[in-house]
Amino acid sequence: MDNVELSTILEEKGMDWLVAAMIEGSIGYHSPKHAKILIERAVAGEVKDYCERCVACFNYDLMKMIERDVEIFERLEARDPQRSERIVSFSKQIANLDEEGQGLVSLAYPTMGV
Numbered sequence: 001m002d003n004v005e006l007s008t009i010l011e012e013k014g015m016d017w018l019v020a021a022m023i024e025g026s027i028g029y030h031s032p033k034h035a036k037i038l039i040e041r042a043v044a045g046e047v048k049d050y051c052e053r054c055v056a057c058f059n060y061d062l063m064k065m066i067e068r069d070v071e072i073f074e075r076l077e078a079r080d081p082q083r084s085e086r087i088v089s090f091s092k093q094i095a096n097l098d099e100e101g102q103g104l105v106s107l108a109y110p111t112m113g114v
Contacts, residue, residue: 001067006042009070015039017073018066020084020091024076025069028109029053031102032095042066083114090114 022035
């Protein structure tokens with residue numbers, strides 16, 4: 001994935017969709033705030049990230065991590081559009097929580113059955 005592809009996804013799907021994709025793709029590792037920061041950094045031209053997930057799974061490659069989360073969410077959306085809509089709605093709701101609240105919800109995300 002490059003900046004053009006990322007910009008296209010943002011134009012077509014929107015920031016809320018991409019944040020939800022990163023939450024789902026990471027099984028809750030990313031909070032909405034963290035996902036948005038990563039997306040904004042990628043849009044600004046950053047290509048590396050040093051969060052534990054990116055280092056361990058994607059060899060510091062920020063764009064590869066985002067690309068993988070997008071692929072996962074696109075497959076989910078094709079298979080179960082209502083679930084993907086629930087995840088987008090859920091991620092928008094928890095984005096209104098403070099950082100600690102978002103972190104707590106992210107920890108519970110894998111067992112929440114959104």
